[in-house]
Amino acid sequence: MSTPDLSQMSMLDLFRFEAESQIAQLNASLLALEQQPTAADHLEACMRAGHSLKGAARIVGLEPAVKVAHVLEDCFVLAQQGRLLLQKKHIDVLLRGADLLARIAAPPDGDEAWADHAGSAEVQAFLVALPSVMSGGDAAPWPAATSAATSAPAPAAAEPVVAAAAQLPEPELAEPAPVPAAPVAGAHLANASGARAVRVSADSLDRLLGLTGESLVESRQLKPFSASMLRMKRTQREAMQALDLLQQKLATTQLDEFAQTAFAELRTLMQQNQQLLGEQLSALDAFDRRSVNLSQRLYDEALACRMRPFADGTAGLARMVRDVGNTLGKSVRLDIVGNTTQIDRDILEKLEAPIGHLLRNAVDHGIESSAQRRAAGKPEQGVIRLEARHSAGMLLIEVADDGAGIDIEQVRSAVVARGLSNQETAERLSEAELLEFLLLPSFSLRDTVTEISGRGVGLDVVADMLKQVRGTIRITTQAGQGSRFLMQLPLTLSVIRSLLVDIAGEPYAFPLAYVNRTLRLPAEALQTLEGYQHFSHGGRQVGLVSAHQVLQKGQWRSRDGSVCVVVIGEQEHTYGLAVDAFLGERMLVVQPLDPRLGKIADVLAGALMEDGTPLLILDVADMLRTVEKLTSSGRLQTVDQDGAAPTTTAARKKVLVVDDSLTVRELERKLLTNRGYQVTVAVDGMDGWNAVRADSFDLVITDIDMPRMDGIELVSLIRGAANLQSLPVMIVSYKDREEDRQRGLEAGADHYFTKSSFHDESLLQAVTDLIGEAT
Known part of the structure; x- marks a missing residue:
């Protein structure tokens, strides 16, 4: 506004x-x-x-x-x-x-x-x-x-x-x-x-940032002009040397007075010209340094204007917590830590509603009454802690209370009572999986509706916001000690610190927050295990993947006896991406891609380099999913050190498994792989939609509740695409809701299963009925 x-x-x-x-x-x-x-x-x-x-x-x-x-x-x-x-x-x-x-x-x-x-x-x-x-x-x-x-x-x-x-x-x-x-x-x-x-209005800041970016790009144009003048100076010096050589050759020849005068005058003019060129070049270099420095400072200040202290988004929260506590007859205090933490204004605006919901949830569900707290040996006044901090290039927002904690068994019972899963499946769910149900729309632990709670609206708002900005939330609880909601978000949606690399002759950017390490490995450090290349890093074997294959940009081969590697991922999902060269670090202004392009696989956004060259900012999360799909489907290319052609493993009938739960994904993948099918995995609906557009499959198996795009949306998109209408789709979900079953079948799913069916052969039999045997 x-x-x-x-x-x-x-x-x-x-x-x-x-x-x-x-x-x-x-x-x-x-x-x-x-x-x-x-x-x-x-x-x-x-x-x-x-x-x-x-x-x-x-x-x-x-x-x-x-x-x-x-x-x-x-x-x-x-x-x-x-x-x-x-x-x-x-x-x-x-x-x-x-x-x-x-x-x-x-x-x-x-x-x-x-x-x-x-x-x-x-x-x-x-x-x-x-x-x-x-x-x-x-x-x-x-x-x-x-x-x-x-x-x-x-x-x-x-x-x-x-x-x-x-x-x-x-x-x-x-x-x-x-x-x-x-x-x-x-x-x-x-x-x-x-x-x-x-x-100052947000639009004015955006225009200012755009203009300062253009100013920085233009200031860099003086560098090539200065280089051309330096070449001119060298040419002038060579001409002077040629004139001296000519004068020496003619020294034995008798020249008339006019020729000698002309030679002397020419020599004087060239010396003056060389001196003047040197002076102007020095002045231009000094101006270039001042111009670039000034433009860079202006650019940095404009970027800083986008950042606001966390305090700008917390005004009124302490009052709100107090008022809600008074309404419920509870004494509650809000402690805010990290008010000076700098946050991008777009992120800060999006945080207002989620933080409000988390705080009201903590007062209503977390903090006990004064009598209950006295009986538990706690101070009568409950404390909610709201903290903002930077960590590893990410923004962490934590809401924690010292209340009674979340009753896991009550959540489990609510899941069964609301028909989201059967008793047998619910008993097998871990604490983390059960707590994820709190983020579902219409899910509440209250049987009665009040002005504060009971409608099931609140935590799903938090999940929706995080979905928009590609953030995550982790819920932990301890009985009698309280609960903790930790949101992890990007520091900014507009400016990103990046590692620039060269892939097939073009520049690309990795967001530094997602880069674990950069390595330059000798070619002999690469090992081939079970047909795939690995290298040793941090006391473990890490798989090496060609960024060229991930981006479908030619083929990677080792050069100069070394390999440039960008290490991404975490724990068992850590991979090294082989690139052609490192180009350094840059602060880039994110330029969103045209929405008509949709979501481009492995690409987050665009940006401009300092000299005006466009580049793409890579989506590391997408790239990890692509690598896992290539690995699980046996399509990962290996490259010999001598540059031999890549080899690829054979393929059979292909099944795409779409599920945001690693456990369920791996279970389905192993079941199908053991039966002989070639399996590709996708971690959410958007990833699955990118996969079916980029490759051909014989069957899609999808969950319903997933970030970015749920399973119902995915089925609808598949059925709406002319070239995919005949693709069989099966929905498998442990949230056994009749309305989901109805919606899935109406969207065009060929089969609907609950994950409790994994203990028998019904899933594999349904796959066989739909597409036949793996071979």
């Missing part, structure tokens, strides 16, 4: 602009005061926020806001003087006041007179409630929020407010003077370090 021009905003708009920042500061400081009631810095921050809001509201004529801010100030003055110790009941009412100021600044339905009419009851109630609580009483019941469309104007009631305020001790400090210049405060916001910040 673009940001309005502050110079064109009205005074009321400027007040709203300022109020957004000041109220956020007020909320944060009030929550801190609930933990440390006498913290002078937070009291001062509250005082400044209330004072600024009152002065700005007076300038724009919002009298209700002036009154609310004034009683807030009274409370903060007493707290600063030590005559009032802020307790939870005070914080409750003060937070209501902050909410009321927010509604006055941005009234419901855009009704400018909301505070004078429909919201008058709320304003008057607050003006009574806060002085009453400050005097030692309890707050009166808070009226429900009203809107201009449903409520009539409320009569003025100043007398009770005056009477209640009269009971308070008279503050010794005089009332601070109002702020005279709200527009200035609205134009620039100050952070905790005192640095000013201005709001």
Whole structure:
């Protein structure tokens, strides 16, 4: 969303602009005061926020806001003087006041007179409630929020407010003077370090980044021009040497005076020209260095502008956790770690909803009641920890609580009760597999629906966001100690640090976050085991795969007696990709490919090198899947060190197995391979769709619930493709849901199985019925 021009905003708009920042500061400081009631810095921050809001509201004529801010100030003055110790009941009412100021600044339905009419009851109630609580009483019941469309104007009631305020001790400090210049405060916001910040639209930042990228590319054009001038200088020197040689040859010949003068003048001119060329070349080199340095700095600053501190996305979360806890009768505190962690603004915007769901889930499902915590020997106040940090080139977001943990047996029972799997299969599922059910739509451990939970909407939102940005989530729990949700995401969707390599004469980029190691191996370090090439790395044998075969770009052969290898993957799925050369590291701006191309196998996006040369950024996750498919199907090429032609193993009837569970994938692959079929594996629906478009298969076996593209979508795409309509498709899922069975058959599946059928021959018999024997 673009940001309005502050110079064109009205005074009321400027007040709203300022109020957004000041109220956020007020909320944060009030929550801190609930933990440390006498913290002078937070009291001062509250005082400044209330004072600024009152002065700005007076300038724009919002009298209700002036009154609310004034009683807030009274409370903060007493707290600063030590005559009032802020307790939870005070914080409750003060937070209501902050909410009321927010509604006055941005009234419901855009009704400018909301505070004078429909919201008058709320304003008057607050003006009574806060002085009453400050005097030692309890707050009166808070009226429900009203809107201009449903409520009539409320009569003025100043007398009770005056009477209640009269009971308070008279503050010794005089009332601070109002702020005279709200527009200035609205134009620039100050952070905790005192640095000013201005709001810039996302589109403007994108254009700025594009222009700085072009500037950097253009600045690199001086380098070849400088090189051509250097060649000119060498030519000039050679011409000078040729002239000297000619003069020596003619020394024995009598030349007339005119010829001698011409020779001398020519020699002088060439010397001057050579000196001038040298000076200009030196000046050009100096300008080239300054230009490249300046463009690089400008480019780096523009990239940094895309990054925002994690704190920009956590405003209001602590308040939300507290409010949800109060609603449920629980005392909960949110601790945020890593507020200064830099995150790409696109990632940060996508994190807002998932983090909110995880926090509400932790308060509702994780944190116990005060009585239960006391009985368990825990502090009455539960703690939820939200942390952001960088690790190995990735962004990690962790939400952990110190509650009761997730009851694994309750999850297992819910899976069976909701018809997602039968009892026998559910008993065999591991803890990690059971916890994955929490991410399914409509899955909940609550039998009743409340305002907070029970609808089964929440964690599936987290899974959907991670699916969009190619992130992952890992859930762990410990009975009586709490639960932990760890999200792993790319640091940025726009800028990526990459390793550049040469493959078949073209540059490609590997995201550095997915590169384990780069090696230059002597050819004799390669070994051939069971027909495949390996090398020793980290005390284990790692398979060597040609990047040329993965990308279908010619053939790799060892050169100069050495092999350039990029090591990717982890644990038993670690592979070395042989490339032609390393070209160095670069920071690349990601250029999304045209969406009309769809998902291109093994390619993530495009980018431009510093000299303007386009290149492709490789999708390492896709490449790992491609390597596993080549290996499992016996199509992996081996190359002799002398450059002999590659050899490939024989093939039989081909079956594509699509499943995101490694265990299930391997089980199906082994069953089919032992029966003689040639098996290719895909780890999700998108990978499977790429596979059926790139190769021919006799049968597709797919799961339903998978990231990026589920099995129903895959079946629909296969049946919608003219050249694939006759391809047999079988759905195999351990989530035994009748609606899934119906949807799968309606999409065009030829067979539907549950994974509980693996213990007998029914799966293999169904394969034989559909496509016959392997040979």
